[in-house]
Amino acid sequence: MFLWMIALLIRITNMQSGGGVTNATAITSSVMPKHEFSVDMTCEGCSNAVTQVLNELGGVQFDIDLPNKKVCINSEHSVDTLLETLGKTGKAVSYPGSK
Template identity: 50%
Template sequence: MADHTYKFNVKMSCSGCSGAVERVLKKLDGVSSYDISLANQEVIVKGSASYDTVLEKIKKTGKEVISGETVE
């Protein structure tokens, strides 16, 4: 399966918030890399996992996902 890059705008107010997102992404099959920017409220995820799967995992942390898109 081809790798995709997804960009999510996630409401995070502290390092605990970004840490929660990091923990779920670290465990998720099909994620090859991710970049979490607390300053930009942005999460970039690369891998073969589907958009919906990644979105669902981020939402399970309780963080509000403001928007998301497939970059490539």
């Protein structure tokens, strides 16, 4: 239990510092809602743009699946905030729902 609490504290500290982290763990998934977005990404430049805007927003952990044009985000931010942030990439974005 003690190690789990330390791992959670490290994750929260990292999120508060604005670090975008890929491959979120089950610990984070149980704490924050997970949302899946479709983003019209066609290349690595597109995924880099997504990474940049999400890192600027802060308080998020995310996985980018470029071949399937999906972005899974763990965050306490509202869906509207996440949609607006992803929209800053200039790519078409849709939100099918929570995961």
